[in-house]
Structure formats: structure tokens, C-alpha cells
Amino acid sequence: MIEQEFNLQDDLIHLNHAAVGPWPKRTLQAVEAFAHDNHQLGSLHYPHWVAVETRLRERGARLINTRAEDIALVKNTSEALSMVAWGLDWQPGDTVVISDEEFPSNRIVWESLEARGVQVRQVNLHGQQSPEQALIEAIDAQTRLLAISSVQYASGLRVDLEQLGEQCRQHNVLFCVDAIQSLGALQFDVQACGADFVMADGHKWMLGPEGLALFYSRPTAREQLRLFEYGWHMVEQMGEFDNPNWQPAHSARRFECGSPNMLCAHALDASLSLIEEIGIATIEQQVLQNSQRMFDTIDQLPNLELITDKQAGRYAGIVVFRHKQIPVEQLYTWLMEQHVLCAQRGGGIRFSPHFHTPWAKIEQGLQMANAGPQ
The missing domain is CATH 3.40.640.10 (Type I PLP-dependent aspartate aminotransferase-like (Major domain))
Known part of the structure; x- marks a missing residue:
């Protein structure tokens, strides 16, 4: 059902629900x-x-x-x-x-x-x-x-x-x-x-x-x-x-x-x-799991540094990080040019995927942020 509801174009990585999120298909209809x-x-x-x-x-x-x-x-x-x-x-x-x-x-x-x-x-x-x-x-x-x-x-x-x-x-x-x-x-x-x-x-x-x-x-x-x-x-x-x-x-x-x-x-x-x-309890579980996986991935990527508090109970769907070498403004501009929809907030880059966001897209966005413009 989820795959039928969200049909973003293939070259888009939407990680910006904390700003404006995409509509489900039923909302369009x-x-x-x-x-x-x-x-x-x-x-x-x-x-x-x-x-x-x-x-x-x-x-x-x-x-x-x-x-x-x-x-x-x-x-x-x-x-x-x-x-x-x-x-x-x-x-x-x-x-x-x-x-x-x-x-x-x-x-x-x-x-x-x-x-x-x-x-x-x-x-x-x-x-x-x-x-x-x-x-x-x-x-x-x-x-x-x-x-x-x-x-x-x-x-x-x-x-x-x-x-x-x-x-x-x-x-x-x-x-x-x-x-x-x-x-x-x-x-x-x-x-x-x-x-x-x-x-x-x-x-x-x-x-x-x-x-x-x-x-x-x-x-x-x-x-x-x-x-x-x-x-x-x-x-x-x-x-x-x-x-x-x-x-x-x-x-x-x-x-x-x-x-x-x-x-x-x-x-x-x-x-x-x-x-x-879907059920809000199920949605919450997936949103928090996305954040947990992002925390783990950011910790493993050599160029990224986590800003959001990853203590249990202290986070939701927003994950903010910075690049250790590239200025935030430069990285944000480049990510948006690559169709990685995110935000520049809190001294870093803000990713905010929802329950429906495929993990492959989230991970791709993090890898791109880690690599930065070549």
C-alpha cells in the first residue's frame, strides 16, 4: 500500500518532512x-x-x-x-x-x-x-x-x-x-x-x-x-x-x-x-527506527558529525549533522542541486524522512553528504 501512495520521481531524495512533505496519492485524488x-x-x-x-x-x-x-x-x-x-x-x-x-x-x-x-x-x-x-x-x-x-x-x-x-x-x-x-x-x-x-x-x-x-x-x-x-x-x-x-x-x-x-x-x-x-504507533516505530539507523550510519561515516541528541526519548524524526570539512552553506546548496531535499538548520544539515521513506534513499542521501561536492 505504501508504495502505491508515494510516487516521487526517481532522481529525488526527499528528506524534508520537517519543512513541507509530499502528498500521498489519495490526497492528490x-x-x-x-x-x-x-x-x-x-x-x-x-x-x-x-x-x-x-x-x-x-x-x-x-x-x-x-x-x-x-x-x-x-x-x-x-x-x-x-x-x-x-x-x-x-x-x-x-x-x-x-x-x-x-x-x-x-x-x-x-x-x-x-x-x-x-x-x-x-x-x-x-x-x-x-x-x-x-x-x-x-x-x-x-x-x-x-x-x-x-x-x-x-x-x-x-x-x-x-x-x-x-x-x-x-x-x-x-x-x-x-x-x-x-x-x-x-x-x-x-x-x-x-x-x-x-x-x-x-x-x-x-x-x-x-x-x-x-x-x-x-x-x-x-x-x-x-x-x-x-x-x-x-x-x-x-x-x-x-x-x-x-x-x-x-x-x-x-x-x-x-x-x-x-x-x-x-x-x-x-x-x-x-x-x-497505517496506525500512528506503527508510524512512530518506523520514524524512530529511521533516526536510529541514521545515527548509526553517521557515526560510521568519516566526514560527518552528529548534532541531534541520540539519547532515547530525546529525538523524533529530525536528524541534524555537519560535515567536518565542508561549510554547511556549501554542502546544503550542493545537496539541493543534486535533488536531495533537506534543510540548513541548527548549524548543520537537517534530514527528516517519514515512515514511508525507503531506507535506501536515506542512506544514499547520507553517503552523498559524506562525500560532498567533488
Whole structure:
């Protein structure tokens, strides 16, 4: 089944799911079918489109172990983070704890609150303490929220979300998780980790398109967010267009102000159907095995040096390394010219294959990186 779903051209080595991943065949077919339906029949089948959107919420909910009503479909991770950052009633002196290696989406949004008197504490995750302990020790009486990526985009470092969630509950601190580098690659249990907010775009490990993200909010935390987008779709009485006594939806739909992105909903629904069929536990096992094999191979190649922490529990699908002689910029440019899709991150080259990536392709990419331009 996997071979039938992914049909990349032969000269391409795609090791870049941490950026933008290729679609499965079923996702291509879903988009083609939706476009064909719209082209020939207009909105005749709109009730079916809504059913697909509903099914997508249910798939997203199952992926993180929650209810569909706790899932909003928003444009991207940055939008969801902004809804949290600018939805809370901040007081001067409040602090937000983050790491010092977050992707800009999970840093700039908190720094933007400076005008409201909110301070951002950036924590070094690579000191003498564990990453979790360093974050926990940065929490004090003024801390309102801890925001962290489940897996760091530039280093591949994975944190213990359950430990952080437990400490946030003990300190009465909101817990916000940018899960874009783990959803679709690793098992994620929002009940176990106790996150109040979780967000992730669909275009990386979830195998979907850009332009649609899952945004989870715990009901009690959801009620704390002031809304700043309004429209026909976010009201409890959706469809009662002449009702003057509207109220925001009790569900996470309150964060969806207007008409849904039906094209992307059809695409992401198809992509998540593949993840469900394979099973996220099986996918996680293969993703971690790929990383383990890359660690072993890098250790054996004379010119490569591993950057990502290979300690069990500290990595996911991202592996970053450097060449001992060739500058990172030069090696990255050459690899991309050879159609080895990767990224320049964290002081090295970032490889991020998914469960479906053939090991032969991964190994070929590593061998090419080791040899470098001749």
C-alpha cells in the first residue's frame, strides 16, 4: 500500500518532512475529485463537503486523544498561537516561559506582548540540567504560560510533555504545545500531557497541504481566550442568520470566524486517513527506527558529525549533522542541486524522512553528504 501512495520521481531524495512533505496519492485524488465536483456541479454536494470537514475534526481528535468539539480548523500554527497570545487577559509583569531555540512562530507571538507589559523568558535547553528541569525552574509566581515545541525544529530535540504538563498543573500555569514537528510522526496524548492548547499545521508530518492546521483547546482554557475574529461560522446558532441573540460557540468552532477551507479539508482528511490506516504507533516505530539507523550510519561515516541528541526519548524524526570539512552553506546548496531535499538548520544539515521513506534513499542521501561536492 505504501508504495502505491508515494510516487516521487526517481532522481529525488526527499528528506524534508520537517519543512513541507509530499502528498500521498489519495490526497492528490481527493483534491482532484473535489475540484472536478465543484467544476461540474457547483455547490450541489455542499452537505457532503461539510461531512468531510466533520470527519476531519474527528480524525484530528483521535490523533491526539480528545473530542472533535475541542478541535478548530485554522489557517496555520501561527494563527492558533496568536489566538492564544492575544486572547488571554494579560497583566503587566506576567511572564511567558519558552526555550531559546523555538521556531519564530512560537517566539515572536509572545514577544509581541511586550507592549502589554509581558516578559518572555527564554530558557537554554542544553545546559547541565535536563531541558524539562530548566524550563520548570524558570517558572515563578508571575508565570502565566509555558509554551514549548514538542520537537525542536532546528536540533530535533524532543521534550517530555507529560513532565512539563504535570508541573504546569501544580503551578497553575497554562501549557501551550507547538506540535507541528510531532503530529503525524509520533503518538500524542493530550490527556496524558495535560496541554491546554496544542496546534500544528498539516503540511509536515501529517502529509497534508499548507493552509490548514489543527488547533486544540481544553474547554476550561478555551473560555479564558478573548475572541478577536467574528463571523457567521463561529456562533453557537450557526445557520440562524437572522438571530440577533447570537453567542460564541461553546466548542472550538468559536475560533473559526467564516467559511471553511473546504479544499484543504478534503486534502487533509485524505492524508489523515492514511495515517489512521497505517496506525500512528506503527508510524512512530518506523520514524524512530529511521533516526536510529541514521545515527548509526553517521557515526560510521568519516566526514560527518552528529548534532541531534541520540539519547532515547530525546529525538523524533529530525536528524541534524555537519560535515567536518565542508561549510554547511556549501554542502546544503550542493545537496539541493543534486535533488536531495533537506534543510540548513541548527548549524548543520537537517534530514527528516517519514515512515514511508525507503531506507535506501536515506542512506544514499547520507553517503552523498559524506562525500560532498567533488
